[in-house]
Amino acid sequence: MTKNALPARIVDEAGLTTLRPISQGAEKWLFRPITCLDHGFVYMCDYMGNDHSIVQAANVSFGRGTKKVSEDDTLIRYLRRNMHTSPSEMVVFKFHCKMPIFVARQWIRHRTASVNEYSARYSKMSNEFYMPPPDELRRQSTMNKQGRGELLTDDQCEQVAEILGDTYRKAWDGYHSCLDMDLARELARIGLSVANYTEWYWKIDAHNLFHFFRLRLDPHAQKEIRVYAEAMARMVKDAIPKAYRALEMYTLNAMTLSEMEIAFIQKHPGVLMTEEELFGAYLPSVDHNEREAREFVEKMKKLSLVKQ
Numbered sequence: 001m002t003k004n005a006l007p008a009r010i011v012d013e014a015g016l017t018t019l020r021p022i023s024q025g026a027e028k029w030l031f032r033p034i035t036c037l038d039h040g041f042v043y044m045c046d047y048m049g050n051d052h053s054i055v056q057a058a059n060v061s062f063g064r065g066t067k068k069v070s071e072d073d074t075l076i077r078y079l080r081r082n083m084h085t086s087p088s089e090m091v092v093f094k095f096h097c098k099m100p101i102f103v104a105r106q107w108i109r110h111r112t113a114s115v116n117e118y119s120a121r122y123s124k125m126s127n128e129f130y131m132p133p134p135d136e137l138r139r140q141s142t143m144n145k146q147g148r149g150e151l152l153t154d155d156q157c158e159q160v161a162e163i164l165g166d167t168y169r170k171a172w173d174g175y176h177s178c179l180d181m182d183l184a185r186e187l188a189r190i191g192l193s194v195a196n197y198t199e200w201y202w203k204i205d206a207h208n209l210f211h212f213f214r215l216r217l218d219p220h221a222q223k224e225i226r227v228y229a230e231a232m233a234r235m236v237k238d239a240i241p242k243a244y245r246a247l248e249m250y251t252l253n254a255m256t257l258s259e260m261e262i263a264f265i266q267k268h269p270g271v272l273m274t275e276e277e278l279f280g281a282y283l284p285s286v287d288h289n290e291r292e293a294r295e296f297v298e299k300m301k302k303l304s305l306v307k308q
């Protein structure tokens, strides 16, 4: 057990003696915004802890200390592999973010963060609306109901830009007409679009931030929120490099296999099939659910277990 409550002095990564853990990687990113989309940004405005804070917290539960940096690495990897996640809750980040309201709506679903958002009841909204660039103007995906497919033609791109531009102008003019009549800001705002930008402070611990990364760095997440996840991941990768590397090794770049997938692989040891053969052979294992069978083929492709 710990003998007294006095904090030990810590020699940080730069050799400075401090009372609290400093991360040089996080210091580098403080108040350095990364531009996101056309009017948005994210920057780290505060943080608590570093890789060693995770090790230190784990040591309280294990009742022992690590002596070498390499042991820190091993311990952090062990924790991630076994989803012993509470030590990573000891590291916290606070970001200031500006994003379109439709991105904020997806983002706010991550309930384990603390949020303070710009109030459109209290203050006026700004005339900033997200206009997707032409290379994002794509058709509805035929494979994924929540995704994009082929690019629109140049003509169609121009039309879409015009339609959205008109919509935003009308919404903005309407907002101002209502304000000019002295309609309360809380009602004047309701005709604005979800493309309008909002801002918030977002504070979250590393464990829940990693969960956010797992979901929002994934190609299935909407591109516009992925941009923010990628920006924060760049910062966090520098702030807690060992923990982030473990996240890459055991979560982001890893995969899980279902009971049916394991059974199928065990039933066909060493047999290489083409994509179509594999899809057809696996389909009955998942009650002819084509989407699930396609996901299995994708996993096998990643593992180079498909005949070219």
Ligand SMILES: Cc1cc2nc3c(=O)[nH]c(=O)nc-3n(C[C@H](O)[C@H](O)[C@H](O)COP(=O)(O)OP(=O)(O)OC[C@H]3O[C@@H](n4cnc5c(N)ncnc54)[C@H](O)[C@@H]3O)c2cc1C
Residues within 6 Å of the ligand: 109, 110, 111, 112, 113, 146, 208, 211, 215, 216, 220, 221, 222
């Ligand atoms: C690609 C994608 C598509 C999506 N599509 C849709 C959609 O079509 N419609 C839709 O509504 N949402 C959709 N979502 C949102 C999704 O369902 C989750 O709400 C969101 O990703 C937040 O995940 P979470 O609840 O795990 O995270 P958090 O809220 O951060 O929670 C983290 C973890 O804490 C635990 N937890 C938190 N709160 C509770 C609670 N009240 N009870 C029990 N456990 C709790 C859970 O274990 C949870 O996994 C989508 C998300 C993604 C990534």
